[in-house]
Amino acid sequence: MMIWNRLRYLWPAWRRHEEREMREELESLTAIAGAKELGNLTLAVEDARATWGWTWLGSIFADIRYSLRALRTQPGFSAVAVLSLALAIGANSAIFSFADALLLRPLAVKNPAAMFDVSSTTPDNSLEGMSFPDYRDLRDKSRSFSGLIAYRLTTLAVAANPTAPARMCFSSLVSDNFFSVAGVTPAAGRAFLPGEATASAQPVGVVSYDFWQQNYAGKQSVIGSILRLNGIVFTIIGVAPASFTGLDRFALPSIFVPLGMAQRLDGEATDALEDRGRHDLIVKGRLSAGASRESAQAEVAVIGAALEREYAKTNHNRHMAVRTELQRRIQQTPQLLALVKMLMGLVALILIIACSNVANLLLARGRARSREIAIRLSIGAGRSRVVRQLMTESLIVAMAGGVAGLFVAYGGIRVLETLSVPSDPPFVLGVQLDWRVVEFSLLVALASCLVFGLAPAWQTARTDFVNALKAGGDGASGKGRMLGRDVLVAGQVALAMIVLIAAGMFLAGFRNMLVMPPEFRTDHLISLDTAPAVLHYSPEQTKAFYRRLVDRVRMIPGVAGVAMTEALPLSPSQTAVNVVPEGYQFPKGREKELEFGAAVDAAYFSTLNVEIKRGRAFTDDDRAGTRRVAIVNQQFVKTYWPGQDPIGKRIRFDSTAGPAFEIVGVAKTGHYLAVNEAPAPYVYVSYEQNPRSRMTLVVQSTGDPGALAQPLRDAVRSIDGNVPVFNLRPVATLYKSRVTDTWLQFFQMVGTMGFIGLALATTGLYGLVGYTVSRRVKEFGIRVAVGASHRDVVWLVERRGLILAGVGVVIGGVLTAAAAPLLAAGFPGLGVSSPAVYALVPLALLMVSAIASYLPARRAAGLDPLRALRNE
Amino acid sequence: MDLLQGTLDMLVLRTLRTGSLHGYGIAKSIRSTSNEALGIEFGSLYPALKRLEAKGWIASAWDTSEHNRRAKFYKLTATGRKHLVREHSKWADFVSVVGRIMGTLPEVKG
Numbered sequence: 002m003m004i005w006n007r008l009r010y011l012w013p014a015w016r017r018h019e020e021r022e023m024r025e026e027l028e029s030l031t032a033i034a035g036a037k038e039l040g041n042l043t044l045a046v047e048d049a050r051a052t053w054g055w056t057w058l059g060s061i062f063a064d065i066r067y068s069l070r071a072l073r074t075q076p077g078f079s080a081v082a083v084l085s086l087a088l089a090i091g092a093n094s095a096i097f098s099f100a101d102a103l104l105l106r107p108l109a110v111k112n113p114a115a116m117f118d119v120s121s122t123t124p125d126n127s128l129e130g131m132s133f134p135d136y137r138d139l140r141d142k143s144r145s146f147s148g149l150i151a152y153r154l155t156t157l158a159v160a161a162n163p164t165a166p167a168r169m170c171f172s173s174l175v176s177d178n179f180f181s182v183a184g185v186t187p188a189a190g191r192a193f194l195p196g197e198a199t200a201s202a203q204p205v206g207v208v209s210y211d212f213w214q215q216n217y218a219g220k221q222s223v224i225g226s227i228l229r230l231n232g233i234v235f236t237i238i239g240v241a242p243a244s245f246t247g248l249d250r251f252a253l254p255s256i257f258v259p260l261g262m263a264q265r266l267d268g269e270a271t272d273a274l275e276d277r278g279r280h281d282l283i284v285k286g287r288l289s290a291g292a293s294r295e296s297a298q299a300e301v302a303v304i305g306a307a308l309e310r311e312y313a314k315t316n317h318n319r320h321m322a323v324r325t326e327l328q329r330r331i332q333q334t335p336q337l338l339a340l341v342k343m344l345m346g347l348v349a350l351i352l353i354i355a356c357s358n359v360a361n362l363l364l365a366r367g368r369a370r371s372r373e374i375a376i377r378l379s380i381g382a383g384r385s386r387v388v389r390q391l392m393t394e395s396l397i398v399a400m401a402g403g404v405a406g407l408f409v410a411y412g413g414i415r416v417l418e419t420l421s422v423p424s425d426p427p428f429v430l431g432v433q434l435d436w437r438v439v440e441f442s443l444l445v446a447l448a449s450c451l452v453f454g455l456a457p458a459w460q461t462a463r464t465d466f467v468n469a470l471k472a473g474g475d476g477a478s479g480k481g482r483m484l485g486r487d488v489l490v491a492g493q494v495a496l497a498m499i500v501l502i503a504a505g506m507f508l509a510g511f512r513n514m515l516v517m518p519p520e521f522r523t524d525h526l527i528s529l530d531t532a533p534a535v536l537h538y539s540p541e542q543t544k545a546f547y548r549r550l551v552d553r554v555r556m557i558p559g560v561a562g563v564a565m566t567e568a569l570p571l572s573p574s575q576t577a578v579n580v581v582p583e584g585y586q587f588p589k590g591r592e593k594e595l596e597f598g599a600a601v602d603a604a605y606f607s608t609l610n611v612e613i614k615r616g617r618a619f620t621d622d623d624r625a626g627t628r629r630v631a632i633v634n635q636q637f638v639k640t641y642w643p644g645q646d647p648i649g650k651r652i653r654f655d656s657t658a659g660p661a662f663e664i665v666g667v668a669k670t671g672h673y674l675a676v677n678e679a680p681a682p683y684v685y686v687s688y689e690q691n692p693r694s695r696m697t698l699v700v701q702s703t704g705d706p707g708a709l710a711q712p713l714r715d716a717v718r719s720i721d722g723n724v725p726v727f728n729l730r731p732v733a734t735l736y737k738s739r740v741t742d743t744w745l746q747f748f749q750m751v752g753t754m755g756f757i758g759l760a761l762a763t764t765g766l767y768g769l770v771g772y773t774v775s776r777r778v779k780e781f782g783i784r785v786a787v788g789a790s791h792r793d794v795v796w797l798v799e800r801r802g803l804i805l806a807g808v809g810v811v812i813g814g815v816l817t818a819a820a821a822p823l824l825a826a827g828f829p830g831l832g833v834s835s836p837a838v839y840a841l842v843p844l845a846l847l848m849v850s851a852i853a854s855y856l857p858a859r860r861a862a863g864l865d866p867l868r869a870l871r872n873e
Numbered sequence: 874m875d876l877l878q879g880t881l882d883m884l885v886l887r888t889l890r891t892g893s894l895h896g897y898g899i900a901k902s903i904r905s906t907s908n909e910a911l912g913i914e915f916g917s918l919y920p921a922l923k924r925l926e927a928k929g930w931i932a933s934a935w936d937t938s939e940h941n942r943r944a945k946f947y948k949l950t951a952t953g954r955k956h957l958v959r960e961h962s963k964w965a966d967f968v969s970v971v972g973r974i975m976g977t978l979p980e981v982k983g
Binding site: 007022023025026027029030032033034038039040041042044045046048049051052053 | 896897914915917919920938940942943944945
């Protein structure tokens, strides 16, 4: 009843009715008592209306109406302000969505804040996977978690029937409670049952929503249908919802299968799930009510210590760590954090430039409007009400900027979406315009409104209205205000300089990268991956398969050479080994180091043209049964045996107890994961001595390597039609996408930021100088009248613009000098400080400033003195 | 004499207990009952009436006055009556408590 009583006053017809009632009532009372007896009836009605309880809403509407009218009367101001904000907020939102995809986006599970990552740690590696037995013990003993899941990401060869060629797809091998603990309800069918995790159970799988749409057209008949994974027949029992794309960034699994199937899928002789020494599972747990990360950490530490005592052999020095998802991601990819920090920092600077631009516009406008505000104040508007009105205007501008910024962000996101790594199955960056980005944009808009709106509003409301009305100009004591605006513009120039120098450094680094030799041949090469192991080849069969494949490929016309490697340089999947170099003293508590490394065949160094600096390459005599040999790169020597002769030294793999390999050669240091990486140690072992189940074939062509694609496919098929072929592409294509395309896009991104920053700062400078000219029309008129030349006046105006820009450049130089080391540290090879950049950016800024001030200067000089004087 | 915060509402309800009155009538009644000690301005009474009406304690209807003039008459509703009883006892408690503390007027020395 009460609510209804109040709500009906929101209805305009009811309000009008009430107004009429009151008027009639008071008229009748005036007739009875006389006007004098009743006193100020206008005020009484006003107060009565206030009891309706919606005056605040009414006044907000009035503010909004008034603001829109004010903004409409100055379309130029509104457009520039909204555009400035749109560019800055758009850049911020685009980068936020990028950061979201790289690091920030929470897991797509129910209440992601309660999900924590539990990983195994050793002094050598603070983020290691967990073994299944450790996970099982943790799950059984822990009270801090209401549920703990384990999974690992793998690639499986997927085929609908035995005759179809298999496709490689990302898959998750998951514990049976995976979906229930994640709180993910299948879109169709059901999730796993507890019994289905065991190895003996019927093979069942849950497919991803995309996989369902692409291969089954979203039909319900998918449930119960058959899929061959690594040659084993699986029954599909469910479909994951569209919102759930697994728990990993970048790799989206198409199929979820129980961990119990791991042994059969991998075709291994022993059950890896019973191997406490195999640390390949990712474990995540949902905290139970009342538990915190700290209490969970304390508990898993106790459990970990108990396991260490009980299983000294496998768990020596092994502990457990509970991390948030974000902490895990940062730990996993610290370089992405550096990238995100830098990009977010740059767009934040742009936002500050845009805000000071708008603040400047508002200040200029506030002076022009001081007469209007003086009138409002003098007829009794409270100052707080005037400030509120001005803030409403700022808020409308900010929100318009935020919404327009979303369109800008969408453009940026479309560009970022194309960032990818060519591989089978594809890695996905996952940049998208979602609600998080929308919320972020509006939040940034709101925050920027506070930054740019508050000061001008306060300053305007402080107007001395007597002066303002009397002088017919503005009521401000000019000096202080002008100084504030000067500071804003100089600051803009300084910040623009930082952004431009960052862009310039990226450009210089990018150019360096383009001219940087890859240190291996990229032309006339085509590579392909095969995985006979997915068809349960025995190690002997796999070896025979590769031997036959190499022989067959060599016979193809147009093939100049064939080599094999476990990992092609610069391909996204690099292999690494734990190394124990002889005679190297590790820091206390550590006994090995993880370094890049791969098994390669004898033809590798000559086919890829990797230079051997000392010693020899592998030969056909390095076979199983002969002395174990290894080749390291120059950086490896520099790191582990500085100043010593590495030939003849020995190295062990995996642990101090591993077999010893003798170094027979030193290869030139190349680039392995990225061209801009810091020189990294690398170790090669002989494929014949260390056969692997999955190898990359590198084929050198006499002509166009692309022409070999089909013959290579046929060669594999002629040996076994079911062996999947993937990542078949010319090496030059891979190189281009890894080196040129990705960084080109980063450069474009930073370059665009630089451009936006420059444009905004220039607009600010132009606006201020132009405004100064318009304020000094009278003065210029007098100067011209008493004989100042055209050039004198132009110089007078120019000088002001240049002084502002000059101060900005000096401040910017100091700030950049302080910020540059941070930039360089995050991006080895890319954040190069190039003297040319430091010289060119200030020059460019000063030049643009000169042009921006020349336009108003010419206007000032072209003034007709008589008219200028008459105007005042 | 100035009114204590919130007492105007109570006075209006009390005045309307005996029968319905129009706005100016209420002001006059309070003034005369208090022997002109409370000079209630119509300007402050009127919003109070609207407030009480919005709360549902009083209701209004058009009627003709003693001089055959049309006017809006206010009367106490059932909820208003209940509220008045509640307020009245609260007021009585308040007066007795404050009276106990203040006691008789102390002599001023010096």
